[in-house]
Amino acid sequence: MNRQQWLSSTGVIVMLVLLVLALIWHLSIGTKTISLTDLTHSFYAFDEDNFNHLVIQELRLPRAIIAICVGACLAVSGALMQGVTRNPLADPGLLGMLTGGALAVVYWSTFVNAESLVWLPLVAAIGALISAVIVWGIASRAPGGTTPLNLILAGSAFTAFSAALLAIHHLLDEQTFQEMRTWLVGSLLASDINVLYWCLPWIIIGLGGAIALAPSVTALSMGEEVATGLGINIRRRKWQLLACVVILTSVAVALAGPLGFIGLVIPHVVRFWVGADYRWIVLYCILLGAIYLLFIDTLARWIIQPQEVATGLITILIGAPIFIWLVKMRVR
Amino acid sequence: MTTKQNINTSAISLRTNNLVVGYSTPIVKGVDLNIEQGKISILIGSNGCGKSTLLKCLARVLSPLDGEVLLDNKSIHSLPAKQVAKRMALLPQGPIAPEGLSVKELVAQGRYPHQSFLKQWSTEDEDAVTLAMQQANVEALADRAIADLSGGQRQRCWIAMVLAQQTDIILLDEPTTYLDLKVQVDLLDLLSDMAHQHNRTLVIVLHELNLAAAYADHLIMMKEGKIYAQGSPEKIFNADNLKAVFGLSSKVIKDAESDSLICVPIQKKKQTQKPNQALNETNKVEI
Numbered sequence: 001m002n003r004q005q006w007l008s009s010t011g012v013i014v015m016l017v018l019l020v021l022a023l024i025w026h027l028s029i030g031t032k033t034i035s036l037t038d039l040t041h042s043f044y045a046f047d048e049d050n051f052n053h054l055v056i057q058e059l060r061l062p063r064a065i066i067a068i069c070v071g072a073c074l075a076v077s078g079a080l081m082q083g084v085t086r087n088p089l090a091d092p093g094l095l096g097m098l099t100g101g102a103l104a105v106v107y108w109s110t111f112v113n114a115e116s117l118v119w120l121p122l123v124a125a126i127g128a129l130i131s132a133v134i135v136w137g138i139a140s141r142a143p144g145g146t147t148p149l150n151l152i153l154a155g156s157a158f159t160a161f162s163a164a165l166l167a168i169h170h171l172l173d174e175q176t177f178q179e180m181r182t183w184l185v186g187s188l189l190a191s192d193i194n195v196l197y198w199c200l201p202w203i204i205i206g207l208g209g210a211i212a213l214a215p216s217v218t219a220l221s222m223g224e225e226v227a228t229g230l231g232i233n234i235r236r237r238k239w240q241l242l243a244c245v246v247i248l249t250s251v252a253v254a255l256a257g258p259l260g261f262i263g264l265v266i267p268h269v270v271r272f273w274v275g276a277d278y279r280w281i282v283l284y285c286i287l288l289g290a291i292y293l294l295f296i297d298t299l300a301r302w303i304i305q306p307q308e309v310a311t312g313l314i315t316i317l318i319g320a321p322i323f324i325w326l327v328k329m330r331v332r
Numbered sequence: 333m334t335t336k337q338n339i340n341t342s343a344i345s346l347r348t349n350n351l352v353v354g355y356s357t358p359i360v361k362g363v364d365l366n367i368e369q370g371k372i373s374i375l376i377g378s379n380g381c382g383k384s385t386l387l388k389c390l391a392r393v394l395s396p397l398d399g400e401v402l403l404d405n406k407s408i409h410s411l412p413a414k415q416v417a418k419r420m421a422l423l424p425q426g427p428i429a430p431e432g433l434s435v436k437e438l439v440a441q442g443r444y445p446h447q448s449f450l451k452q453w454s455t456e457d458e459d460a461v462t463l464a465m466q467q468a469n470v471e472a473l474a475d476r477a478i479a480d481l482s483g484g485q486r487q488r489c490w491i492a493m494v495l496a497q498q499t500d501i502i503l504l505d506e507p508t509t510y511l512d513l514k515v516q517v518d519l520l521d522l523l524s525d526m527a528h529q530h531n532r533t534l535v536i537v538l539h540e541l542n543l544a545a546a547y548a549d550h551l552i553m554m555k556e557g558k559i560y561a562q563g564s565p566e567k568i569f570n571a572d573n574l575k576a577v578f579g580l581s582s583k584v585i586k587d588a589e590s591d592s593l594i595c596v597p598i599q600k601k602k603q604t605q606k607p608n609q610a611l612n613e614t615n616k617v618e619i
Contacts, residue, residue, distance in 0.1 A: 086430075212449050215444065215447065216444070218430075218441065219441055219444050221430040222427060222428070222429060222430060222438075222441065223424065223427055223428060224393070225388070225391070225393050225422065225424035225427070226422070226424060226427050226441075228391065228392055228393050228413070228422065229391055229393075229417065229420075229421055229422030229423070229424070229494075229497075229503075230417055230421075230441065230442070230444040230445055230497070231413045231414035231415070231416060231417025231418070231444060231445035232413060232414075232417075232444070233413040271431075271432055275432040275433065275434065275437065276429075276430040276431065276432040276433040276437065277433075277437055
């Protein structure tokens, strides 16, 4: 473990450096490329008449911070899901939260309020929350209770069902679809820094909880009987962990829409590097999730500028090949 | 050995009181059991007799439908989980390590109940892990991945994890299943050492009758959810009880050298043959 621990600790420093680099890149690149001098000056000597300073402080920095938060939240909640369910394919979407959040937003803008986007994050978060409660409820009524298998089955059924409802809605109501289509693939374009202020306490609770509970996730990933023997109250601990997952995913959906893939893949990439100890996995997921989404969001704004591609699509278009390459490297 | 070795030699007691355990219907039906300290108690019985269910209830994996499990006269299912885990460890049947876990990381998991958010990894933990790996003889494998090991080595690692927990009581559910006989004997020697040299109390569910008879201080025979007979192998490991519990026709003989009791099943074919005939046939084959 010493070698592993050394690797893991140095990795944290590498990750922090990468995070700073990704942040600088994110801030300086866009429709208008901004020099490093202007960038640093906007922090140390902010000049409100300088257009570049305004772009960085008012537009890009909030967006970068949101990207960091969303990336971290999704990666961590995916890792927790995979650990608790012992299913390598588990991700935050498994509890139906991503499609559930999307469905809530679409229904809200069709039936309640089509103009204002102010309530959108809250609606998304509540939709995600309700979905999780429904899936949890179904699973707990099945024989055996909320076993990983029951959760997965209930989650898949619910996800498929709400995806079908979404599709029906798209077919019948083109206008809403036009308005919502960017949001529905996950985007940081419309993200609002004010929403972040609302989310921040929840992010701290969710990530703090994940860090505190991480050692018991390792034990849980060895099976419930082993975990019981090690002194974990399985039922209570699962509740706590899923509460973290629900909080983190709701926050992410509120901030960036149903952004898939990150929650599934980042934990696996992290495991290639740090192994199976969740104290390291959670920490690395926070860092790598943040770096990855910063990087992807920069690409999303840069690839076909002055237009921008929805971040959710780039996440997958760039992420999938990288992931496949990683799997191949590992198999060797 | 060190003081940490002989953990808590003050009397501890584990017993059950009219214990009923099951899922929708009871499988264990009213068991009163008293586990002796510093001894190896081995549960045997035919498939589905409730021996594993009983062990799972002792370990708190299952809750009783009725009755209770008492650890030092306190109901084990109402005690804080971590507190119990400092006194009692469990090795379930066929545990699976997550991919990518190294041997040392696995053994270190045994320290979980001794840690808290504020008290993370201490030198005490480090010592316990090193000692447990020595005892289970897996030190040389420390940095290997669990997935790369043989069945016997893997089981040694799990036992090391349980030893690192440094509990008075250790429950093991079929720890030797699917292993070579030599490996089974090695593991049971190790466990025997833990009980008799280091005063640990072991409760083991075992399939292999002869090994159970050889290693048990206290043998418990279960039939249809109840205890059919219990006591030293000398007293209860006999043909009548084996017939009643397993429906097995056998002869129990004693190995003069080791004093171990051995159950020799009577095969149907040979049973019908007269001894002389059998002798003649073997002679023929040899000629």
